[in-house]
Amino acid sequence: MKFPIASLALAGLVSVAAATEAAAWTRSTTVTTARGTYSGSASAGCAGGVCSRSATVTGPYGNSVSRSGSVARTGYPSYMYSRTTTGPYGRSVTRSGSVVVYR
Structure with a gap:
């Protein structure tokens, strides 16, 4: 369960970084599994050449x-x-770090 959540978060950050001046967005969802109900929310946006994203997942026992x-x-x-x-x-x-993109 750890890897899919981390992978989705990283993929979202990379996709937001690819946008130049994208509109801000917010999303939330709830998923019920055999182990309980999980809720998640995420938001992202770009301004002044900086793109940021945040996400939170809360499990059935209240841990986030x-x-x-x-x-x-x-x-x-x-x-x-x-x-x-x-x-x-x-x-x-x-x-943290830096990346150089070559075409």
């Missing part, structure tokens, strides 16, 4: 996992990114 991140263009063809993931017990992990 959230991820927020941003991508900024630092000059063609390079970008800087940062993301923070916070687990259900408040521990967080931050990753």
Whole structure:
């Protein structure tokens, strides 16, 4: 269950980063499984060359996992990114770096 949520969040961040000046959006959903009901929400937008996204998933026992991140263009063809993931017990992990895109 951890990998699909993380993969979706990363894919969403990358797709938001690909947009130049996209309109902001917010989404939310609820899914019921054999293990209980999960609810999730996400929002994203771009402004001034920086695209950001945040998402939160809450499980059936009230524990939440959230991820927020941003991508900024630092000059063609390079970008800087940062993301923070916070687990259900408040521990967080931050990753950041830069990417150069070659065609």
